[in-house]
Amino acid sequence: xxxxxxxxxxxxxxxxxxxxxxxxxxxxxxxxxxxxxxxxxxxxxxxxxxxxxxxxxxxxxxxxxxxxxxxxxxxxxxxxxxxxxxxxxxxxxxxxxxxxxxxxxxxxxxxxxxxxxxxxxxxxxxxxxxxxxxxxxxxxxxxxxxxxxxxxxxxxxxxxxxxxxxxxxxxxxxxxxxxxxxxxxxxxxxxxxxxxxxxxxxxxxxxxxxxxxxxxxxxxxxxxxxxxxxxxxxxxxxxxxxxxxxxxxxxxxxxxxxxxxxxxxxxxxxxxxxxxxxxxxxxxxxxxxxxx
Numbered sequence: 001x002x003x004x005x006x007x008x009x010x011x012x013x014x015x016x017x018x019x020x021x022x023x024x025x026x027x028x029x030x031x032x033x034x035x036x037x038x039x040x041x042x043x044x045x046x047x048x049x050x051x052x053x054x055x056x057x058x059x060x061x062x063x064x065x066x067x068x069x070x071x072x073x074x075x076x077x078x079x080x081x082x083x084x085x086x087x088x089x090x091x092x093x094x095x096x097x098x099x100x101x102x103x104x105x106x107x108x109x110x111x112x113x114x115x116x117x118x119x120x121x122x123x124x125x126x127x128x129x130x131x132x133x134x135x136x137x138x139x140x141x142x143x144x145x146x147x148x149x150x151x152x153x154x155x156x157x158x159x160x161x162x163x164x165x166x167x168x169x170x171x172x173x174x175x176x177x178x179x180x181x182x183x184x185x186x187x188x189x190x191x192x193x194x195x196x197x198x199x200x201x202x203x204x205x206x207x208x209x210x211x212x213x214x215x216x217x218x219x220x221x222x223x224x225x226x227x228x229x230x231x232x233x234x235x236x237x238x239x240x241x242x243x244x245x246x247x248x249x250x251x252x253x254x255x256x257x258x259x260x261x262x263x264x265x266x267x268x269x270x271x272x273x274x275x276x277x278x279x280x281x282x283x284x285x286x287x288x289x290x291x292x
Contacts (some may be wrong), residue, residue, distance in 0.1 A: 002134070003254065004251075004254075005134055006134045006135070007247075007250040007251050007254045008247055008250070008251070009134050009135040009247040010135065010139060010246035010250050011137070011243075011248070011249060011250035011251065012143060012246060012247060013135065013139035013140070013142050013143055013242060013246070014142075014205075014208075014222075014246040014249070014250070015142045015148035015226075015242055015244065015245060015246020015247055016142050016145075016147075016204075016242075016243065016246070017054075017146070017201045017204055017205045017219060017242075017246075018071035018219070018222040018223050018225075018226045018242035018243070018245050018246050019146060019150070019226060019238070019239045019240075019241075019242030019243050019246075020030060020146060020149070020197065020198070020200060020201035020204075020242070020243055021039065021040070021043070021201050021220060021222070021223025021226070021242065021244040022199075022223045022224075022225075022226035022227040022230065022238040022239065023150075023153075023194075023197055023199045023227075023235055023238050023239055023242070024036075024043075024193075024194040024195075024197040024201070024223070025039055025194075025220075025223055025224060025227045025232075026125065026227050026232055026233075026234070026235050026238040027190045027194040027197070027235065028190060028191060028194045029227070029232050030170040030190070030232075030233065030235075031169075031170060031186075031190040031191065032083065032187065034094045034095070034098070035098075035224065036098060036194070037095075037098040037099060037101075037102055037220075038098050038101040038102040038105060039098075039194065039198055039220055039223070040102075040198070040216030040217060040220030040223075041101070041102050041105040041106050041109075041213075041216065042071070042074070042075070042078075042105060042195050042198050042199075042217060043195075043199055043201055043202035043218075043219075043220075044105070044106075044109060044194070044202055044213060044214075044215055044216040045105050045108070045109050045196030045214050046067050046070070046071040046074075046198065046202055046203075047067075047069075047120070047199065047202035047203050047206050047211060047215075048109055048112070048113050048171070048211065049067050049070060050064060050066075050067040050120075050199070050202075050203050051113075051118065051120055051206070051211055052062045052113075053066060053067065054121060055209070055248075060121060060123045061123065064123075064200075064203060067134075067199050067203065068199055068200060069196075070199075071192075071195045071199035072192040072193065072195060072196040073192065074195055075189045075191040075192040075193070075195025075196065076189070076191055076192040076195075077146075078101070078191060078195070079187060079188045079191035079192075080188055082097060082101065083097065083191075084184070084188075094220055101251070106213050106214070109213040110213045112225065113213075115212060115213055115214075117210045117211070117212045118210065119207075119210060119211070120203070120205035120206035120207050120210065120211045121125075121207065122137075122138045122141070123141065123195070124137040124138045124140065124141030125137045125138065125191055126207075132292065135161050138207055138208070141204075142204045142205075142258065143188040145204060146201070146204075149197075149200060149257050150239060153193075157235075162189070165181045165186055166186045166189060166190060168181055169181055169183040169186035169187065170186070170190070196270040197221045201219065201241060202216060202219075203224075205219055206259060209263030210228060216238055218265050218268075221265060221268045221269070222242070222245055222246070222249070222265075222268045223242065223287045224268070224271050224272060225241070225245045225267075225268035225269075225271040226238055226239075226241035226242030226243075226244070226245045227241060227282075228241070228271070228272050228275050228276065228282060229241035229244060229245060229271055229282060229283060230242070230244075230282050230283055230284050230285070231273050231279075231281055231282025231283060231284045231285020231286070232285055233281065233282075233284060233285040233286050234282065234284040234285045234286070236284065237282055237283060237284025237285060240283075240284070241283070241284075245267070245271060248267060248271070249267045249268070252264070252267050253267075
């Protein structure tokens, strides 16, 4: 029973990171109807920026906040410079640009900071939380930061004019334009917020997986799985899907001998395939019907 509890708690901790990535994926998907394959690399690059600031002597939480702000601005710039000019281009053009962006960011990180593995500090430490061996202080910190972040995002999208405008622009762009909402800039803000979310996920998971240019590949795949499971049209569903994927992954690794620790990533692929086959809209997503 102790093993089961430990795996569930560890799954919730890693699921918090997957939830952040899933939410970032959904925010961009709702804005442009495409998956951002470079989301993980954007998060990785932001994490390197935080690491560089910490190496220069900047306190952790100051570096954390500065990195989130820089990531937010960077996300807006990428949308304005790279994707705004091709917003009406064919789907294949977007896919090519996403892959190119992935390669460019990965190569830039390797060129600037090289491809050697680096340790990333944790502000919470690695000791057991409250003296219990079931969960570490860093895992508890990951969950706490994620829940606070999700609460702030919920308040932003529910009670602020900008948040409500972003929701309206994502749900019905044409009607939003008619009432004076600048849909183009709402999309840019969505990119900025998705980049900021990714940076937080990267900084929280880096002490666990260590820092190197390819660190976010598997994390992004788990984020995709969470987003598909919860529903690409449902931000709340994507968050729940991310937590669910974290728990499922840990339990499968612990109780299915064939999977173990080496084939955990297969769980994400299986989740994506099964959901797309049997419930393409996800557990909480809505089915979009278009007139032809």
